[in-house]
Amino acid sequence: MGGPSTLPALLAHRAGAEPDRPALICGPHTLTFGAWYARAMALASGLRSRGLEPGERIVLRYGGGDWTAYAVAYCGVLRAGLVAVPLSDRQAPAVAAHVLADSGASGVLHPPGAHLPDGVLPDGVWAATEEEVEAEGAARTAVLRAPDPGARAQILYTSGTTGTPKGVTATHGNLAHGCTLDERRRPLRHSRHFLHAFPVGTNAGQTMLVNALDSAATAVAAPQFTPGRFARLIQEYEAGSIFLVPSMAIELLNSASTGRYATDSVRLVGSTAAALPQPVALGLARAFPRAQIVNYYTSTEAAPAQVTLLFDPERPDSPGRPASLRDLRITTADGTPLPPGEAGEVWLRWP
Known part of the structure; x- marks a missing residue:
């Protein structure tokens, strides 16, 4: 059995095989593979119902306590054929404004109760919670084509320790490379749970998100x-x-x-x-x-x-x-x- 062509395809496989298995825990929130898939699909449908076209960029601004919501938003954006731009809510307003402008984002997804600092959101760019967009998707039936493995899927900005943060792109196929559909070959089989405390929007954090999708162990994300x-x-x-x-x-x-x-x-x-x-x-x-x-x-x-x-x-x-x-x-x-x-x-x- 080969590997998945995209991360949404991996999520669909895990949800079909073990829908009730916990995939990710963060504080009081637990996300099963089945719920992750259903919510991501509703979000993808909601995003496309907003008139967004494949390849448009969506900034995902989430904090350390929002890992389950962020996971839904990330996979939903990818499933819609859009490009995810992760952004930690720890970033200074100037950095957030740069990421929004430089990426050419069409919209921003964020958790309930979170608000962008004044002056950060460019004209013509919308902001919404993933729950609002999920509800829009649940009210509609959209036919979504599977993302092209060669299409751009993510823009991850470097830390900017030596200058202005730079956007680094990755394709769907690149992100899914090394993942498996074979349950016997899942990594971290020696563990029932793996633990990290990495923030959203970092390379380390993205690796943990892929681990949550691919590994035999349930991910536990410490909010800080x-x-x-x-x-x-x-x-x-x-x-x-x-x-x-x-x-x-x-x-x-x-x-x-x-x-x-x-x-x-x-x-x-x-x-x-x-x-x-x-x-x-x-x-x-x-x-x-x-x-x-x-x-x-x-x-x-x-x-x-x-x-x-x-x-x-x-x-x-x-x-x-x-x-x-x-x-x-x-x-x-x-x-x-x-x-x-x-x-x-x-x-x-x-x-």
């Missing part, structure tokens, strides 16, 4: 990161996999929260977004002695391609062993492969 809350959620859900950035890992270790809660369920600790410092990796290995520490690295421009390195406490000076050598190569600057033991550039193959 605090060491005590994160450790408590590990205990509450017996999380088998947890995902952090190095700054979160440092806070978690310094707080000693892992000693106050039962965290022995953890089998995988994934760190992403930056290099994992050696002392932090060693600290995580001690705090979670039954877990494999994994350092994931990519860039917004390269995602979802990434380098996966398995940390070895016996060789702490090494960044880690590659999880697979199939798609990695050490080369000269011009791409010529080098023999074992030679230093060079790391090249990652991607279709």
Whole structure:
């Protein structure tokens, strides 16, 4: 069985196979695959009933406590053949205004009770909650063509730490690459739940959304990161996999929260977004002695391609062993492969 051509196709498959299975939990909200699919389809129908054409851009402005609503909005936009532009509500008004203008957005979806800062919404651009648009879609019967895998699906803006945020595009096929329709090959099968606290609108957050669609484990999204809350959620859900950035890992270790809660369920600790410092990796290995520490690295421009390195406490000076050598190569600057033991550039193959 091959992989899905798009993320909406993956959602349809999961909803058909396990409609009552929880896919995503955030605070008091739980989203099953069946509800996720039904709501996304209603939203897609509502968006198209507004006269939007395939390829138009929709900004999704959501916060850390809105992960279930954001998941519905994201898949609904993609299913309608539109382009999703994720935007965290933590971003400053100037950044939000830039994303809206630069992306050429036709509309903004946001959770109930949220409001855009004054002056951010350009003339002619509408704003609505995903619930309002879902209701519009439920009142109509729309025939939606499946999105073209080669069509643009997402524009994700870089953090802008070195300048004005830049939009990075991805196609439907790119986003779904590596996902599976085979239940026997689902990732994170060692876990009933995986836990993260990444914000909407980040590359790490988007990876977690794809994990929620594709993995065997139910996603648990913490609305915001605090060491005590994160450790408590590990205990509450017996999380088998947890995902952090190095700054979160440092806070978690310094707080000693892992000693106050039962965290022995953890089998995988994934760190992403930056290099994992050696002392932090060693600290995580001690705090979670039954877990494999994994350092994931990519860039917004390269995602979802990434380098996966398995940390070895016996060789702490090494960044880690590659999880697979199939798609990695050490080369000269011009791409010529080098023999074992030679230093060079790391090249990652991607279709």
